[in-house]
Amino acid sequence: QVQLVQSGGGLVPPGGSLRLSCVANGFDLGNYVIGWFRQAPGKERQRVVCIDRSGGTTYADIVEGRFTISSDNAQSTMYMQMDSLKSEDTAVYYCAAKTGYACTTDPQRYGIWGQGTQVTVSA
16 A cells, blocks of 8 residues: 555644654655645645655755755655744644656645644744
């Protein structure tokens, strides 16, 4: 079964850190473009970071310098380290995979999605 399984997330005070994990089952992460998205209540789903097939990464300005994406291909796992978290980072976070070679911000282009994990930044 082709799926992405997420873990991590939770409640953290402003300035804190969290690491999200995303495990690929049934397919090789290295053959897909991987994106991390987030969706806050009442807002559209937005891409925060993407890694393309050549290993190039693209970060949204709002997380540049605070979030870091990495991978362990042997474990078929992607990670997103989130540091210096702010209240506006509160959202449900998703990992997603798409075929092809290039990143895109359009969530509809991603065909495989994780189940989502809640990140809440609050004192």
